[in-house]
Amino acid sequence: MIPTWDWCFRKEGWPVSRLLVYLIPFLVIAVFVAMARYERRFAHDPTHKGFFERNGTTLGIVFIALVAFWTLFLVVLPYLYMVQESFHPKLVAADRGGPKDILTTEQYRSFFVQPTDGEINTTHMGAFIFTLVISAIVTVLNFAICYPLAYYMAQAGSVQKVRLLMLALIVPYWVNEILRAFSLRLLLASKGLINQALMGLGLTDAPIDFLGSNVGLYVGLSYAYLLVMMFPLYNAVESLDKNQIEAARDLGAPWWRIHKDVVIPYAKPGIASGCTMVFMLSAGSLAAPQFLGGPKTLWFTSIVYDFFFQAFNWPRGAAYAFLLLAGCIALVMLMLRLFKVSLGETIK
Amino acid sequence: MSSQTIIKVMIGFYVALFFAYLFGPLAVMSVTAFNTPSYPSAYPLEGFTLDWFVKLWNHRAMMEGLRNSIIIGIGVICVSVPVGLAAAVVMNQIYHRARSLYYLVTVSPVLTPGVIIGISTVIFWRDFSEMTGTRGFFYKGIMLSIFGQSSFIAAYCLLIIMARLQRFDRAQEEAALDLGASYPQVFWHILLPFLRPALVSASVIAFLSSFENYNTTTFAILADKTLVTVLAGEVRQGTTPALSALAVIIIALSLLGAIAYEVVKRREERRSARIAERAKLAERGDLAAAVA
Numbered sequence: 357m358i359p360t361w362d363w364c365f366r367k368e369g370w371p372v373s374r375l376l377v378y379l380i381p382f383l384v385i386a387v388f389v390a391m392a393r394y395e396r397r398f399a400h401d402p403t404h405k406g407f408f409e410r411n412g413t414t415l416g417i418v419f420i421a422l423v424a425f426w427t428l429f430l431v432v433l434p435y436l437y438m439v440q441e442s443f444h445p446k447l448v449a450a451d452r453g454g455p456k457d458i459l460t461t462e463q464y465r466s467f468f469v470q471p472t473d474g475e476i477n478t479t480h481m482g483a484f485i486f487t488l489v490i491s492a493i494v495t496v497l498n499f500a501i502c503y504p505l506a507y508y509m510a511q512a513g514s515v516q517k518v519r520l521l522m523l524a525l526i527v528p529y530w531v532n533e534i535l536r537a538f539s540l541r542l543l544l545a546s547k548g549l550i551n552q553a554l555m556g557l558g559l560t561d562a563p564i565d566f567l568g569s570n571v572g573l574y575v576g577l578s579y580a581y582l583l584v585m586m587f588p589l590y591n592a593v594e595s596l597d598k599n600q601i602e603a604a605r606d607l608g609a610p611w612w613r614i615h616k617d618v619v620i621p622y623a624k625p626g627i628a629s630g631c632t633m634v635f636m637l638s639a640g641s642l643a644a645p646q647f648l649g650g651p652k653t654l655w656f657t658s659i660v661y662d663f664f665f666q667a668f669n670w671p672r673g674a675a676y677a678f679l680l681l682a683g684c685i686a687l688v689m690l691m692l693r694l695f696k697v698s699l700g701e702t703i704k
Numbered sequence: 705m706s707s708q709t710i711i712k713v714m715i716g717f718y719v720a721l722f723f724a725y726l727f728g729p730l731a732v733m734s735v736t737a738f739n740t741p742s743y744p745s746a747y748p749l750e751g752f753t754l755d756w757f758v759k760l761w762n763h764r765a766m767m768e769g770l771r772n773s774i775i776i777g778i779g780v781i782c783v784s785v786p787v788g789l790a791a792a793v794v795m796n797q798i799y800h801r802a803r804s805l806y807y808l809v810t811v812s813p814v815l816t817p818g819v820i821i822g823i824s825t826v827i828f829w830r831d832f833s834e835m836t837g838t839r840g841f842f843y844k845g846i847m848l849s850i851f852g853q854s855s856f857i858a859a860y861c862l863l864i865i866m867a868r869l870q871r872f873d874r875a876q877e878e879a880a881l882d883l884g885a886s887y888p889q890v891f892w893h894i895l896l897p898f899l900r901p902a903l904v905s906a907s908v909i910a911f912l913s914s915f916e917n918y919n920t921t922t923f924a925i926l927a928d929k930t931l932v933t934v935l936a937g938e939v940r941q942g943t944t945p946a947l948s949a950l951a952v953i954i955i956a957l958s959l960l961g962a963i964a965y966e967v968v969k970r971r972e973e974r975r976s977a978r979i980a981e982r983a984k985l986a987e988r989g990d991l992a993a994a995v996a
C-alpha cells in the first residue's frame with residue numbers, strides 16, 4: 357500500500373516530520389566533522405594529530421559525549437521539537453499520535469486571522485509590534501545611559517577604581533529579576549515613594565499612574581538589562597589605545613567628534629553585541645511586563661505564557677514563541693546589516 | 705582649567721545619578737523590610753520591626769522553593785561546568801569555518817529568549833521521554849530545569865573557560881610531552897590545574913545564574929516550585945514586606961561576597977607587589993635585604 361499524505365504526517369512510527377527532526381542534527385554533525393577534519397590540515401597545528409590521538413581515546417570520547425549531549429539534547433533537538441510542535445493542532449494527550457494528529461499551519465494562521473470569527477488578529481499582531489518597538493527603544497536608551505560610564509571607566513579610571521565600580525555594578529544583579537521588578541513597583545506604585553514625594557512637594561494633586569501608563573514597564577526593562585549593555589561596551593572601549601584619543605585631541609577635534617569618529621567606530625562590535633543582547637533579552641522578558649506593565653498592556657511573551665498556562669494550547673504557544681524568535685533574529689540581522697557589523701564580530 | 709573642573713563635576717554628577725538609579729530602588733525596598741505597615745512602604749517610618757523576617761522564615765512554599773533552587777543550582781554546576789570545559793577543549797582544536805559553525809550552535813542559547821528555551825525543553829523531553837519510556841525519570845520539574853538552564857549556562861562556562869584557555873602557553877604542554885608525559889597526563893596534571901580559577905568562577909556564575917533564573921524555569925519546573933517562581937507568584941498576588949526581607953538577605957549576602965572578593969584581591973595585589981619588590985632587590989644582588 358502506498359502511504360497517503362495523511363499517514364506521512366502522523367506521529368505513529370516514524371513520520372516525515374519526526375524523521376526530519378532527527379535528520380537535521382545528523383546532517384549538521386556530518387558537515388561539522390568533515391569541515392573540522394578538512395581544515396585541520398591547513399591550521400598550522402604543530403602536533404598534526406587527530407582528535408583522539410591528541411586527547412587519548414577515553415578523554416576524547418568523554419569530551420565528544422559531553423559536547424554532543426549539550427548541543428543535541430539541550431540545544432538543537434529541543435528547538436526542532438518546538439518547531440515541529442507548532443505545526444500540530446491542539447490535542448488532548450490521548451489523541452496525540454492518533455488520526456487527528458495531522459500537520460497544519462493553523463497555529464500560524466491564527467496569529468494573522470482570528471480562528472473564531474475570521475477577523476484580522478490586531479491584538480496579537482499589535483502586541484508583537486509593540487514588543488519589538490519597545491525593546492528597540494529600551495536598547496537605545498540603555499546604550500545612551502551606559503556609554504558615558506563605560507567610556508569613563510575604560511579610559512579614565514585607575515585599576516582599583518574600576519574594580520570597585522565593577523563590583524558596585526555587579527552587586528545589584530545578584531538580586532534576582534523578580535525582586536528588582538518588585539522594588540521598582542514599590543517606588544512607582546500610586547502609593548509609592550515617588551508619588552508621595554511629588555504630592556508632598558505639591559507638584560501633583562493626584563498620584564500619577566506610572567504602572568498603568570507603562571512607564572514602569574519601560575523603566576523596569578531598562579533597569580533589568582543595564583549591566584548586559586555595560587560589560588560589552590566597557591570591554592570594547594577598554595582595548596582602544598589612549599594615544600588615538602590623544603592624537604585626535606591634539607589635532608583639534610572637539611569632544612563629540614572624538615566619540616563619533618574615533619571611539620564609536622572602534623567599539624562598534626562591542627556596541628553591537630551589547631545592543632543585540634539587551635534587545636533579545638527585553639523582547640523575551642517575562643518579569644518586567646508581568647509585574648510592571650499596565651493592566652491593558654500585552655507583551656508578546658505574556659501571550660505565550662498564557663497559551664501555556666491558561667489556554668493549555670501548547671502548539672499555539674510554540675508557534676508564537678517561534679514567531680517571536682524569528683522576528684527578533686530578523687530585526688537584529690537587519691540592524692547589523694544597516695550598521696555594517698558582521699554577526700561574527702558581534703558574538704566574539 | 706576651569707572647563708576641566710566643570711567636566712569633572714559633570715562626570716561625578718553623572719556617576720552619582722547612575723548609581724542612584726542602580727541602588728535607589730533596592731535601598732527603598734530594604735527600608736520597607738523594617739517598617740511596620742503591612743503594605744510595604746518606606747515613608748513614613750511607623751516603627752522598626754523584624755516580624756517580616758520571621759514571616760519569611762515561616763513561609764513554607766518559599767523554603768521548599770529554596771531547597772529546590774539549591775538542588776537545581778548544584779545540578780546545573782554538575783552539568784554545565786564539565787560540558788563547558790569539554791566544549792572549550794574541543795573549540796581549541798578546530799579551526800576556521802568549522803569553528804564558526806560550532807561557535808554559532810554553542811553560543812546561540814545565550815541569545816535565545818529564556819522563555820523559548822523553557823518551552824522547547826519541556827516539549828522535547830515530554831516527547832522524548834514518552835518515546836523512550838523514561839517519563840518517570842526525565843519528565844520532572846527539577847530535571848527539566850537543570851536541562852533547560854544548563855543549555856545556556858554551559859555557554860557561559862564555555863566563554864569563561866575559553867578566555868583562560870587562550871592564555872595557556874603551549875610550550876608547557878610541549879615540555880611535558882618531551883619529558884614523556886601522555887596527552888591525558890598533560891590534561892590532568894597541567895591543563896586542569898591551569899584552568900582551576902576559571903572552573904571555580906564558572907561554577908559560581910553557574911550557580912548564581914541558575915538560582916536567579918525565572919524565564920526558563922517558570923516553564924521547565926512544571927508543577928514544582930523554585931524560590932524565584934514562588935516569589936513571582938507572591939508578587940503577582942500582591943505585595944508583602946516579607947519579600948523585602950528576602951531582598952535584604954540577598955543584598956547583605958551579595959555585599960559580603962563583594963567585600964570578601966575585594967579583600968582577597970587587595971591581599972593578592974600586596975603579595976605580588978612584595979614579590980616584585982623582592983625580585984628587584986635580588987636582582988641588585990642585595991639578597992640580605994630581600995630575606996629580611
